[in-house]
Each structure stands twice: as C-alpha cells, then as structure tokens.
Amino acid sequence: MTVVIREQDLEALVVGVTLLGSGGGGDTGAFGRMLRRRLGAGELVLRDASDVPGALVSPIGVVGATSVLMEKLPSGGEFDTAVRAVSRWAGADVTGLMSLEAGGLNGLTPLIAALDLGLPVVDADLMGRAMPRLDQFSWAVAGRSLTPCALSDPSGQVIVVDNVDAGGLERAVRSFVAHTGGWAVLALAPTPVDAAVADAVQGSLTRALALGRAHAGLEPGATPAALADGLGGRLLASGRVEEVARHLIADGGAAFGRGSVCVVDSSSRAVIRIETENEYLLALVDGSPVVTTPDLLCVLDRRTLQPIAVDAIRTGDEVLVVALPGPAWWRRGDRITRVGPEAFGLACEPQLLEAS
Template sequence: MKITADDVPALERGVALLGSGGGGDTRTGATLLRHRLPATVTPVADLPPDANVLPVGVVGATAVFTEKLPGGDEVPTAIAAMERWTGVHADALISIEVGGLNGLMPLVSAHELGLSVVDADLSGRGLPRLDQLSVATAGRGLAPAVVAEPSGQVLVLATGSDTTIERTARAFLASSSGWAMLVLPPIPAAELPGCAVLDTISGALALGRRVLALGESPDADRLAEAVDGDVLATGRVLEVSRRLGPGEHGRPGFGRGSVTLIDHRDGSLLRIEMENEYLLALRDGRPVASTPDVLTVVDRRTAVPIACDTIRGGVEVAVLRLPAAPFWTDPRHLPVIAPRAYGIDTEPVLP
C-alpha cells in the first residue's frame, strides 16, 4: 500500500483518534510526511519470515517536538547504532505506537531510508510508557534500546528490565533535548503476530476516512457507526481539574486530571479520568468505559480530537469509545493497560 498526499488527512485523523487524548500533536508529523511521499506500508503477511523489522518512534515530551524539529539524522543515527550493536541489518520499520505522532513519524523515517513500514505497531492505540508496549507485554523485552536526541547524543541501553529501560530513557530525555528517536531490537517478521498489533496503519487510515466522510457536526449515531464504537456523551465541558499523579521511588508521576460534562441526551453527569490519555469514564459515578478501549474526546462541531493537555471548560464535545485491539483484551495482556496499571482502583469495563 502506498500512502500519498490524498491519504494524509485521513491518516492524521485516524491516528489522532487512536491516541486516546495522548500521543502528541499530529499536525507537525502530517506536515513532515507530506514532504516525504509516497510512503510504502507492507502487511506482515507479505514480509519474508526472516525479514528484520526495527521498531522506531518518538519518545519524550512531544510538545517540545513541535518547537525543536528533527534535523533528520536522529533515526539513521539510532538505527546505525542498533545495527552495530546487534549485527543485524534493518529490512523494514514498525511504529512503536499508532496513536498520535508515532502513527506518522515512522513513515517519514522509512521514506528517508528507502524502507517500508509494516502495517502494524506495538501499541494499537496511545500508551504512555515503554514498558507497556506489546513487545514488553509479550515477554520479548526492550533491551538493547537506542535513544538518539536532536543535539547528537546517542544512548545505548544494552541491558536492563523493561521498567529500567523506561526509567533510564526518561531521565536521559529530561536532562537533554526533551525528546528523542527510539529504536528497539529487531524482530523477525515471522514473530510479529505474537508480539505486535497487526493492520493498524491501514485501520487508522480507514477510520479517518469514515470520520472525515461525515463532514461537520455529525450526529451521535453516525459518529458511533463511523468509529465502530459508542458515543458516551455529548455536551459542554463544565470543569477540567488537574493534579500530579502518583509516582514511584520518590519521583513525581505523570499529570492527572478529570473532565466533567453533562450529557445533553439524558442529563447524566459524565466524568473522565485522564493521565497522558483518557482512561476511565463514569456516568453518575458508575464506570461505563475504560482502558484498554480507546476513549477519545472530539470537538462536537468538527469531530477533531481534543488532547488531554488542551481540553478546557466551555467546549462542546462528544466522548467516544473505540474498541480495543484484540491483543489487549487477551487475559494475559489486559492487566498491563487496565485501569489499575495507572493506579485507578477499578476493574476494566469490557463491552
């Protein structure tokens, strides 16, 4: 499949929806992608079984990414370091996360390197932590990992647990440029079905096309049909509260918050708990939707997704639930991104 300029608006909308309120601003990624087309997307089944697929993506503060743009050397530098360390040459790339900015940036990188991107990713949505990626969840581990930041520093994390890799990478980013390109160990194509979420780029493109086809101010029923999910509420945001979330070992956690609105349809009160992503929806105090399903908030008039860090009171919105990828509803994997994985003491709400 070739991604052309005509596909970029739909792909951008699809990955923004799958970001679940996180994943970073997609506008910058879409702008970069428009100048690096066409991009090739290859289904997993079409790859030779022994093809070596490198996971890549942007990590860190994606808000800084829009101010400090990539110079173009970050991905080639990180891939070269991984190839030297492992002795394995990259045959294709795979995104670490289809939700948000990372649904677009691997296509940019692949075009520059003359490689294709696999129609899959390691999240199936937006996720905040490296140790939640599907490869970590499936037991493959994250080490060795390479982090290359815009000023030219390259960090190779040769060994360590998944939580250690996550913690060390973030400490490096906090003391350097704020964001970097990450490359994880190569995965043989034959092993991708067991440790990746398949068909996610084509799925994001199809999702975006369906939503864009609705035009402005789509009614709730048509919007639910387009996202193959539910509209949990439509209404004006009454209040947004923010606080610091729980941390570990004396370190601060991610920012937490709550969004409250009255559902215009029945007058009920909907509250959304959020961290980097929207995590849990409660109607009149009762949980009605949660991660691993994708919860997203869109502008009621334009259906453009609204990120957790930009949502404000007074905005007319629709709150959507998109079904989780089957990888995450597997009982072996579900605990990794269930509400308790974020410190929210409730069971996941499954359809």
C-alpha cells in the first residue's frame, strides 16, 4: 500500500510524528516548514518495500543535540554529503531512503532528503517512535550491523565509521557532534530493501499521518476520556502540572537529563508521576507504574491539544496525559529489554497497554 503526501497532509504528519516522539525526538516545527517549502504543490509517495524491489535503501536522519538545530541551521547539503560518502565507502549507490526514527523531527528528515536527492522513501524506520540511543535501533537489536555509516555536519565535514558495534558508534557519533556543530546527519549503509525492512518497524509514517488526522479531528471541548479515545489511547490524567524536576545523571559518559513531572488529576485527585529523560518514559498513577516504554506517553496542552515536549513542560501547565500503544515490533521478550524501562535505568517491569 502506498501513501501519497501532499501539502494539505503536512500538518497532520507533523503532529503525528510529534506524538510518536513521546515528548522527545526534537522540535518538528522547523523541519515541518522546511518540508513544506520543498514539497510545494508537489507530492511525495511513502512506498512499501515491495514497490521498490532491488533498491538499496539507506536509513537517514539527524543525530546529536537537536535543540542546537535552531541555532546552528542546516546548510542544506548535509543529506547529500552523507549519502554520497556512505555510498562511496560501501561501493554501491543509495537508491532509496528510510527513516532512522519515526518519532520527532527524524520522521520528517528523510522526506526532505528524498525530495532533495530525488530518491524514493520507504515507510519503515528503526524505532517506530523516538528513543535516545543508537543501540536502540531495531537493526542493532536484531543483530544487524549499523556500520559502515557516514556523518556530515553543517560545515561540510564528513566522517565515515566502520567496523564498530552500536556502543562504539554511539561514542564516535557523540564525540564527533560534540566537537563540531552539535548535530550531524547520519546515513547508514545502502542495504537491499528486503533485508532493510525485515529488521525495521514498518508503516510508522502512515501511522503518524493517521494519528495526526485523528488529532486534527478532536474537539477541544470534549471530555478528556473522549479525547484520548479519539487518539486510540488511554487517558492517564487531566490536570495541573504540580512539579517539574530536572537533574543530570552521568550515564556511561553521556549525560542525559533525567527528570520527573508530577500531575494531579483534577477530578480524581490521583497523583501522576512521569519519569523523563529525552522522552516521557514511565508513568505512575498513585505510585503504581501503569505505562512504560516502548509505549508512547503524550502530554497535551488541555486547551490547544498541542503535544508538549519534555523540555517545554512547566509547572502550572494544564495538561492531558495520554498513553498510546507503542510499535508492535518491540513487543517481544528479547527486544523489549532494549527499550523497556530497565534500558533507561528504571528498575521496573515494562507495563504495556493492551494491544489494540
């Protein structure tokens, strides 16, 4: 099944990938506008793997501190540079693109790259949502190597990394972006499309579009439960943010901003606590864990229904906390340990919504 994206679908797509970001994944606004400019009155086809038999696809996206994107603006040539570098190293041309992570701005970056480079986009990605680490790519979890890969920064600098595992690549990427512009475009090796999508989450952008459309159809005046229903999720709370606590923890050399958000439900007075890193990770209702990664936790502004990111939430916000089912790909015992709460240092069994 192929999905065609036109100008009028963009707003829904942007909201959809933001919801898949579960509070993280970076600010989608800038790339949403960039995509609108590139797309113009044209159209973009989200292809199924079977539509492009024999294609060599490269998962592509932005890594590093996505918050720096607004200060260190893209030059426009990063995608081309990275794709050409990885093609040259691998000795095979990239003939298709897919996303590294569907949640957040990386749900949009391969679309921009595809328009720029004139390549088809396959609707598959390595996360199905947003997550912070490279070892949480489905390829890495399934045992597929992430290298060779190429990184390019906005000034044109390129490095190619090969012969290293996901942890080593993580360190290489972090030291590269730390010493250049804070972020870089990462393009993985061109891979036969069948193999590429076999170990990937499929249909995430289609889901994002559907979610975005459902979101657009919501009535802001509806009851919180009805709003959650409309998104196909479960309402955890509707109330005021009582406290937002943030602190840094040193985690294997990389400092993640750990924090927590406390919301009191205005009708039941239940106390909802959400543990955060880059994303909303774990929700406790009255002290009992009820939803954890890889399911999605979305915090929406009660009035505008716009998703609120982890780094934007503030004490006093009136919010809805809604849990959405995470990508089905992760719902397997051997996979879930890599993305469940334990993977974030939260000593808790994964708590997932009933598969819908």
